[in-house]
Amino acid sequence: MRVILKFIVVFLLVVFELPLNAQSLKKNEVVVISGEKFVVHQIETGETIFSLTQKFKVSREELEKYNPKLTEGPKIGDVIKIPYREDADVSAKSGQERGKPSGFLTHKVKSKNETAYFIARQYGISVEELYAHNPGVTTIKKGLKLQIPFWNEKAPVAETPKVPVAEKKEEVKIQPQPLPAGTLTHQVVSGETVYSIAKKYGVSEAEILALNPAAKNLKAGAKLSIPVTKKETAIVPVEKPKEEFSGKYFEHIIESGETLWGTARKYDVTENELKTLNPILNTDFPAGAVIRVPVKETEIEQTEARPLNEEAFDKHDVKKGETLYGVSKEFDVSIYELKKYNPVLEHRNLVEGETILIPHKTEEAAVTQPETESVSETVVSPEAALPDEKYFAVDATMEIPEFCKPQLREFSSETFDVALFLPLFLEANDTLNREEAIPDSMIFLADINGHSPNNQHLLEVMASQDTTIEVERKPMFKKFYRSSENFVQFYEGVLMALDHLQQTGLNVRLHVFDTEQRMDAVRKFIFTDEFLQTDLIIGPIYPEVQKEVAEIAAKNRIPLVSPLAAQSGLLSSNPYYYQVNPTRDYLTQQTADMVAEEYHNSNFIILKTQEYAGTPEGKMVDMLQEKFFNSGFMSERDGVNFTIYDFQREGAFGLRRIMSTTKENVIYIPSSDEGILSISISNLNNLASDYSMTLIGTHRYPSYQSIQIDHFHNLKLKYLAPYWTDYRSPKTIRFVSDFKTAFATEPDNFGFQGYDVTTYFVKALAELGRDFGECLPYFHVDLIQGNYHFDKYSKFGGYMNQGVSVISYTRNYEVKRERVKGQPRLVAEISE
Template identity: 30%
Template sequence: MNCFLRTILLIGLFFGTLNLVHSQTTPIELSKNKVVVGGKSYILHVVKEKQTLFSISKAYGISMRDIMSVNGKAEATVSINEVLRIPFNEEKQAVAPVILKKEDEKFIYHIVKKDDTLYSLSKKYAVGMDLIEKENPGSRQSLPLNSVVKIPKIQQQKDHKVSNVPQHDKKYYYYVIKAGDTQYSIAKEFRMKQKKLRKLNPKLKNRILKPGDWVRIPRYLVPPEYFIVKETPKDTIAEELIVLDTIQEVEKEEVIAKTKVNVGLFLPLYLETNDTINQIITYKDTIEIVTEREPRTIYRKSREFIRFYQGVLLAVDSLRKEGLSVDLHVYDTERDPEKLRRTLSQIQFMDFDYWIGPVYPKTFAVAAEYARRKNVPIISPLSAKNPQINSNPNVIQLNTSMNSICRQISNYVSEDFQYKNIVIIHPERYKHLNEAKLIKDIEHQLFEKGLYWQTDEVSYKKISFDEYGLYGMEAMMCDSCENVVVLPLNDQPKVENMITNLNVLSQRYAIRLVGFSRWQRYTSLEADRFYNLNFSLFSPYFIDYKEEKINDFVIDFRNRFMSEPSDFSFRAYDICRYFSLAASKFGKDFPERMNELDIELLQSAYYFKRVSAFGGFENQGTHLINYSRDYKIRHQVFKPKEKEPEENETVDLLEKSFGL
């Protein structure tokens, strides 16, 4: 099986030429992707536009000659998207530049540290972002660690006093004017038109604002980090108290129930088919000669499930390092219920802590019934529709159902409804759709619970796109508030048509589009449209490639399997780790106590609820993902409420999640 699971990591090298012009280089973002080749460590760097071999060598502190030698280059040229191997020395640490002068008459010289942004430097030194960018071209796009930023010195009037700035409220953010700010720079910073800025702040028409004055900005246009206030430590005198003759209570760690768990993994690997297609049969004097194809090919239906299996293997390795032994039993189910029945009859006397899979409905139904009789927890890793969950208490469904997603979206829309214009855009015939439950849930929240009547600062509208089209949608929009637009459908052509038209309206109106995670897979929808429409969605899965744990997993996966992990690989890793630790800690009762387990996952959000008194568990933990207008993707793990809120009690989900 080992030779079957081997695949080859191919790094494409594209040939092209970039001129070596020092003055046209852009800031280099250092890569964290490391590989080991022939016992030597290398960093893989992907060449971006306007980067040169000179600028790359300077960024990594490696000579051009060494980079050329490692990559077999005869000339000092690179191509866009070319992957370079950069020699890496574990003992060599990146050193910040030595600055002889921290400041002079014109500038303060700041060394970039982790989490520094153009905005944070603007706030720290009370200098407009435009002025900093003017002296440091490209700083708005990126600020490389340990690079030096020149901060212009602005002469401030000593007798100047800061005006009283109002507290931010649900409708407005109050921006304090800094030296160098202009109407144009403020409007550009918050992605709004100057005309709208002047309309919200009439004082801009009559006088020029000075540092310390303030203007109000619609809250929905302001990124969440603007609301974060860093507290400056105050000078305090620490008083040391020494208490004698006391006994400190030491919390006892919970005893691990088991140090070994048995796991059954049922996947359609199609091993026999893979062996068959990799055999070459020839004849010599009527004698059949069987040779193996080189390189081996993989049957297309088993590719993703091999990636799933590889993710499980990495999880088993990580658990072993933590002291937990996982006895993994892998069974090839293909897509054949009869083959699965034969397999189950052979393992009927084995004792399992839990099963993962099968993945197809017909085979899962067979295994779920057997797991119910044997009282074995069985995990459905991929499907969001398992009829067995309603009557089988052993079933654990990881994909959140459409009903639960609709409920979460309706809560999200209706719990922050003040100063909003809620617009439902639907096809002419929609009541038969599963997603139509979303409309019922929103109307239930607003009208049957009475939220709509509690304030005059909300509007609710509903329109058929098929009947009224673009002009009908525009008639529903509000100029002076945010338009929360909900599309309750997943039909690809209709969704693409509606989003295309909404993208046109986003040039004039502030729109927050709310929908489903499936839309992200529609290849004809460009990401720019999601950013323009401030798209928000709920999904059980989210991978943030900026996180160190994700990069570590990718590197481990490459080193182990010589290939790239897929979405299934991340998912399998989370499943195996989470449920193995749960079975180890809580024993046979782990399904009832799964929510007590607090471990860091790669892409999943877990929070389980039993669907009925006699049914199984559904995962209702999700990520609230937002494609923001400032071209950033933000996410927040979202868990359902344990109980309904009291009357007049509302939870400002937007504010908690994104600071909006």
């Protein structure tokens, strides 16, 4: 044993001494360690794990086995040992050295959203070079100063090997054009977009991009050439953007987790405009602070809703200091109703002087409504069901930027390449569903117990004739390997979508790759020229398999859709990454918003069953307290009573003491433990016949097998879900019928998701082009179970779906979708 331990210690010393003695070793020197040959190699600029495996003829597993730090990615200057192969290229010349930099620039990190990848991309260097010339830097933080190397034209420069960027087929690249006779110069300020600049000068985005190709990645401080129309003079001085605001504003209370960039984007203003009105934002963005957000006079006029039936509404001119909560209380309508019939209020608060619509109460509308009108089946409010959508219809159109309007063109001559990465586990399923079977013609050779005494003579004769008894392999379906059945359903949904799209004239060439759950299974596909011709990537499913594919996609401007994963670091750092499933934090935030809107006049109870501080469920409690406090109705007689009841210590007997007979009792249990939830909900259900209660949960609740469904109905469970399938919808009925005809089985959620994802993104690709990201907030497709509304997740990141459904269980044993949150109403939907 001691000998073994001694050997291990010596081996570790050899491994860890390599970097220290690297300077005394020759480049790519072959050494012998413990009887095995290794190449000692110092990582150079631009090298990746993949390039190392190709150069030295080894596998990724071998590299990581002898160099565990490589799992974090190769870093310039690190010395690694690589198993020696006779056919490997161990020449000292690498062709990857850029030489000594000519000098350095200083970059100060201005936002926590800046990543090493995007800083490197901004200056045209690699991430490895960024870290190599900033020793000691391990994380990128706001305020950090970085040294950025640069090489002038005279210095010997060899291009850093990068993933080859393919020319996209049929893509017309915009080349810099000479300035026309009439142009003016505009200097970009923080927060401006190509669209806002084009709108300011009355030109199209295409005209700006034609003169300024780099404007696709707009940066503050950049100077743009703006074409001047014939009516204008060509000699226009350089000017700064003028304030287009009339002095009107609304107030916004900063909540925990919000950022300056996110707030500016939410309200379509610039960061500088917010800082001008709120000097405190020049140094901080503190939660709880009340800030003023400017509003354009034209914006108020354009966003005021217009009723199609004047008798259905009263009009109210907003006074100074009024809030949604105050107006809701004054007119006895829900905040949801106010937002429904004044859609602009979904995205901002009230502005002094604007006119909003107040719907008449249900009883009044029922009296004046014609008897021939049918009653809508959809519950539009948790407090009062309005009698008819048509009676209360409003027109609130939203202006769509010119460059985001769908392109009307013929698709017959254009074919789109779509790559689909799914863990189908084809080989494992094939092995699992095949077994050895004896042919029927040979059954007589053995009896039921496997003995063959009666056939002994026949066996001897066959043996003497050198006869071989062959065993037939028959395909016998048993079951799917692991969870691959889900992904087969997803694949079938994709095929259904492509079939329907083809009927509309779209031509799509689908390339399917079986990723299993290993990056190695993907890597052999993504470094080919053919793959770089892809127009759209769907998958991979697992975040750990997505990383390299997403990097390739970003470098080649190929949109990559993550169809199922809800948590991925790529969302905040990759601008070509599209996440269909909202993050848990987003669902928590939207749930807290929904509760604050609908139950600000309730008896709200936190049923404490365990310590929840620091948990995701505890975050919900904090957000609810914050929102109720910001509403101004916390603990008022006509407001919300907020109680934290220690169910773990006091048990169920004290619940009656805190229940209300005059207000709705709204309960939230900060736990995700099924056992705890089952006991708690069972005890609440015992009180359901005496008190009106609403249980706030998550979309996981219906999957808990130990909780009786009737408890959810008795407690009027309500939660937010990323998806909702209305099986009564004619579109859903047709889809299910087509799916059963094609695949002899009914679709599950994965089948619906495959159809929705493919339909949505292929249509976006066809109608908006590959750079469809900024246009998705204005893009809507009628899907089966999704209500997609994609918007930018972070300043330098990708896009996330923000359309979620509010699901409610009723006491008459119905499950309904009350509404969709996060999705703007471009035009009011009117029932025919």
